Amino acid sequence: MDVLQILVNGLLLGALYACIAVGFSLVWGVLNVINMLHGSFIILGGYLAFFAWRDLGLHPLVSLVGIAALLFAIGWSLQWGLINRIIARPVLTTLTLTFGLDMIVYNFMTLAFTATPRRVALDLGVLNISDVVVPVDRIVAMVLAFALTGLLFLVLRSSTLGRAIVAVRMDRDAAALMGIRVDRIYAITFGLGALMAGACGSLLAVVYPVTTMMADQFLGKAFVVCVIGGLGSVPGALAGGLALGLIESVSGHLVGPQHAMTIGFSLMILLLMTRPTGLLGTQGYE
Amino acid sequence: MTRTLAHAAYVLFLGLTTCTCAAQAADVVKIGAPLALTGTLADEGKKQALAYDLWLTRVNAAGGIDVGGQKKKVELVTYDYQSDGKRAQQIAEKLITDDKVHVVMSPFGSGHTKIVAGVAERYGIPVVAPVASSESVYDQGFKNLFGTLAPNSGLVDAMLTLFTSEAPGIKRVAILGRDDVFPRDMAETLRVRAPSAGLEVVYSEFYSSGTIDHSAALSKMKGLAPDWIYITGYSQDLILARKQMHDIGLTAPIVTMITGPAYREFIDGLGPLSEGVTSVTWWHHTTTYDGDDPWGSTKAFYDDFKSRESTDPDYIHAASAAALVAVQKAIEHAGSLEPAKISSALRTLNITTFYGPIVFDEHGMNAARELPILQVQGQTVKVLFPASIAQAKLVTLK
Numbered sequence: 081m082d083v084l085q086i087l088v089n090g091l092l093l094g095a096l097y098a099c100i101a102v103g104f105s106l107v108w109g110v111l112n113v114i115n116m117l118h119g120s121f122i123i124l125g126g127y128l129a130f131f132a133w134r135d136l137g138l139h140p141l142v143s144l145v146g147i148a149a150l151l152f153a154i155g156w157s158l159q160w161g162l163i164n165r166i167i168a169r170p171v172l173t174t175l176t177l178t179f180g181l182d183m184i185v186y187n188f189m190t191l192a193f194t195a196t197p198r199r200v201a202l203d204l205g206v207l208n209i210s211d212v213v214v215p216v217d218r219i220v221a222m223v224l225a226f227a228l229t230g231l232l233f234l235v236l237r238s239s240t241l242g243r244a245i246v247a248v249r250m251d252r253d254a255a256a257l258m259g260i261r262v263d264r265i266y267a268i269t270f271g272l273g274a275l276m277a278g279a280c281g282s283l284l285a286v287v288y289p290v291t292t293m294m295a296d297q298f299l300g301k302a303f304v305v306c307v308i309g310g311l312g313s314v315p316g317a318l319a320g321g322l323a324l325g326l327i328e329s330v331s332g333h334l335v336g337p338q339h340a341m342t343i344g345f346s347l348m349i350l351l352l353m354t355r356p357t358g359l360l361g362t363q364g365y366e
Numbered sequence: 367m368t369r370t371l372a373h374a375a376y377v378l379f380l381g382l383t384t385c386t387c388a389a390q391a392a393d394v395v396k397i398g399a400p401l402a403l404t405g406t407l408a409d410e411g412k413k414q415a416l417a418y419d420l421w422l423t424r425v426n427a428a429g430g431i432d433v434g435g436q437k438k439k440v441e442l443v444t445y446d447y448q449s450d451g452k453r454a455q456q457i458a459e460k461l462i463t464d465d466k467v468h469v470v471m472s473p474f475g476s477g478h479t480k481i482v483a484g485v486a487e488r489y490g491i492p493v494v495a496p497v498a499s500s501e502s503v504y505d506q507g508f509k510n511l512f513g514t515l516a517p518n519s520g521l522v523d524a525m526l527t528l529f530t531s532e533a534p535g536i537k538r539v540a541i542l543g544r545d546d547v548f549p550r551d552m553a554e555t556l557r558v559r560a561p562s563a564g565l566e567v568v569y570s571e572f573y574s575s576g577t578i579d580h581s582a583a584l585s586k587m588k589g590l591a592p593d594w595i596y597i598t599g600y601s602q603d604l605i606l607a608r609k610q611m612h613d614i615g616l617t618a619p620i621v622t623m624i625t626g627p628a629y630r631e632f633i634d635g636l637g638p639l640s641e642g643v644t645s646v647t648w649w650h651h652t653t654t655y656d657g658d659d660p661w662g663s664t665k666a667f668y669d670d671f672k673s674r675e676s677t678d679p680d681y682i683h684a685a686s687a688a689a690l691v692a693v694q695k696a697i698e699h700a701g702s703l704e705p706a707k708i709s710s711a712l713r714t715l716n717i718t719t720f721y722g723p724i725v726f727d728e729h730g731m732n733a734a735r736e737l738p739i740l741q742v743q744g745q746t747v748k749v750l751f752p753a754s755i756a757q758a759k760l761v762t763l764k
Binding site: 089096198199213215293300333336337 | 545
């Protein structure tokens with residue numbers, strides 16, 4: 081029983097990590113922008129879900145749609161109005177810009193909402209399958225992570241917009257010559273990254289207490305998951321998340337929770353040394 | 367060369383004496399406070415800022431602090447140190463050398479208090495720590511550091527005494543602590559002291575700060591069937607841990623979360639899941655003290671606080687305001703703004719305030735206090751101990 085429970089814990093945690101990282105991976109992979117705002121976007125989604133639940137009585141699964149749309153609009157506007165202006169500069173420049181924007185968003189949230197942890201105090205219940213306990217909110221997070229990843233995968237593979245995004249990722253100049261409006265694709269992609277962060281944040285508000293203090297933790301996790309899973313690959317975020325979740329769960333059980341993160345980071349370094357593209361990464365994005 | 371050195375020493379001496387004279391001749395009492403207004407400790411930092419402002423408003427409305435028969439207004443010099451220890455160190459230097467404050471209030475927590483106290487000690491400036499309770503901060507030989515919280519060991523002893531007498535069936539304790547100065551110290555103190563109270567420690571582990579999942583530790587704990595689950599951390603850790611305990615069906619007759627129930631957000635964030643969780647804290651607004659301070663009683667402090675805020679004050683607010691009361695009384699007793707005299711007055715201070723008694727021991731800790739043990743009962747916090755202010759009896763969870 082124990083072994084099964086540990087594996088289930090790991091998979092559920094991994095799905096949450098994947099949920100956190102999918103949008104971050106997309107923006108990094110397509111735009112070559114390390115979006116330091118990602119953690120704050122998740123927290124913003126969480127706060128909006130909390131206030132929608134507390135003040136309007138909306139269930140986070142309902143408000144999720146509106147929050148995701150709002151975050152898309154915010155992400156789109158930021159990319160269109162600001163980041164696009166320096167998108168062709170080295171990655172460190174865009175990183176610095178998003179870092180600066182993150183400080184503004186982070187401090188705005190701290191001022192407006194205070195850093196007091198708030199949680200949507202809903203109990204979605206648990207499933208008990210032959211002594212293995214599975215919390216329903218985590219299952220929903222897992223389904224969301226899979227659904228978002230799957231949807232994104234389909235969009236990138238089968239739609240005109242998706243092909244345009246992939247084309248821009250492969251060769252920006254050639255895509256522009258083919259008539260693709262690169263700046264628009266960038267804005268949409270960044271918007272999609274923010275949308276996923278918002279959706280994930282509203283769901284996380286049920287699982288975790290929302291506080292601006294968590295923004296850095298989520299950003300850090302997204303970073304590790306992307307490196308493990310591989311850049312430029314949407315399923316890579318899923319694989320990386322699940323791998324990290326399982327590693328942390330098993331090592332937390334075997335050697336104690338204190339060392340779980342250290343082991344996760346050590347394996348990331350090992351992977352970087354032996355397979356810089358990550359588990360499912362594409363050559364050229366490492 | 368010798369001449370140059372002598373000249374430099376003379377200039378330095380002149381500078382120092384000018385600095386001291388400027389401070390002494392000040393028309394205002396300057397108190398410096400690095401505050402964590404942003405960053406990971408922003409919530410606690412803002413609570414400190416609010417409590418400082420409550421005190422400052424009261425004191426200045428009454429004309430200021432009496433310094434040797436002359437009332438002087440108080441100026442609070444604050445900077446945001448962004449929850450960053452290095453920045454706290456730089457700000458402490460600036461407050462002392464540039465702003466020329468007479469007293470420094472240390473930031474939230476034991477770790478950053480240690481840093482700031484180290485700086486102030488070099489300049490001989492008194493530091494009053496509102497929210498630092500780890501003995502490891504006070505055993506460094508600092509002569510100018512004073513803290514309004516009681517030592518962590520006092521918190522643990524109070525719980526051991528109450529729980530073993532009111533729930534004699536508890537034998538096995540499981541401990542999970544956040545790997546951070548205060549939470550680690552509280553977990554470690556129980557691990558060391560539990561056996562002498564007849565308890566067996568069946569699990570004792572730490573989790574890193576930034577952990578966003580406790581399922582591995584809690585699943586392991588579940589297999590050990592403890593009678594007392596004891597988890598330390600900050601509100602977000604504890605809310606998460608309590609929720610995950612519920613998810614995996616882990617419970618015990620006593621569930622203690624240090625210092626979860628002391629904060630309103632813990633109960634709000636958990637709803638019914640907070641029911642029955644115990645904790646110990648340094649102060650609770652239901653205590654009833656009459657004191658020699660700008661408020662005069664715990665109730666007056668509570669009412670003043672509630673006139674500004676919708677939430678209840680917690681121990682951070684109270685200990686921060688009380689720390690400034692200690693500074694105020696020490697300056698009044700010293701009749702001077704000279705740092706050495708203020709330190710000396712703090713050493714011999716013996717007052718009762720809205721917060722309770724403040725008497726600093728030889729290490730600078732405020733040890734002479736009975737600490738309230740709390741339990742969430744009916745979605746509100748009830749005081750279980752000390753008997754003089756107890757509102758309810760301990761209720762075990764299963």
